[in-house]
Amino acid sequence: MTRELEGSADGAGLRVAVIVARWNGFITRKLLEGAISTLKECGVQDADITTAWVPGSFEVSTAAKWAAESGRFDAVICLGCVIRGETAHFEYVAGGAAEGILDVSLKTGVPVVFGVLTTETVEQATERTGGKEGHKGEESARTAIEMATLRRLLAGD
Ligand code: DLZ
Secondary structure: OOOOOOOOOOOOOOOEEEEEEOOOHHHHHHHHHHHHHHHHHOOOOHHHEEEEEEOOHHHHHHHHHHHHHOOOOOEEEEEEEEEHHHOOOHHHHHHHHHHHHHHHHHHHOOOEEEEEEEEOOHHHHHHOEEEOOEEHHHHHHHHHHHHHHHHHHHHOO
16 A cells, blocks of 8 residues: 655645745736735735745845745745846856755755746746746746645655
């Protein structure tokens, strides 16, 4: 007899930090709105959602580390938008964000979700914030809840 575990979509009682980059704010604000509305739909209380703004995607992982290390959050959602066509150092900014976020998650054990859009064009970013390619903010919120609830199951809580 094996045991199989899977996180749930029930966010009741979870505390979530959302770190969001101001750069490309016309997109990141939409990511934030989608993340927060999905967290609430899944049962996360308003008082348990904390949003912190940072200048750009490169800074997101630093603030995520502060949040994860505080012990005050069950999950951290990182939101940003890097557009290749408009970013001279795309690889550095996008790569730095991705590596930093993964590093924080692995080092702290707190689920840290990669909700940073890395696209070729503004149109592609728009398609991923409520257009035909879905909504990365909403998706990130669901991932955060699933991972936070799975973590509790695996820890035997
Ligand atoms: C500098 C920069 C550039 C060129 N492009 C973006 C971008 O497309 N998306 C983004 O989130 N941030 C960008 N930044 C800002 C960097 O993330 C960072 O804030 C600065 O380099 C200061 O460290």
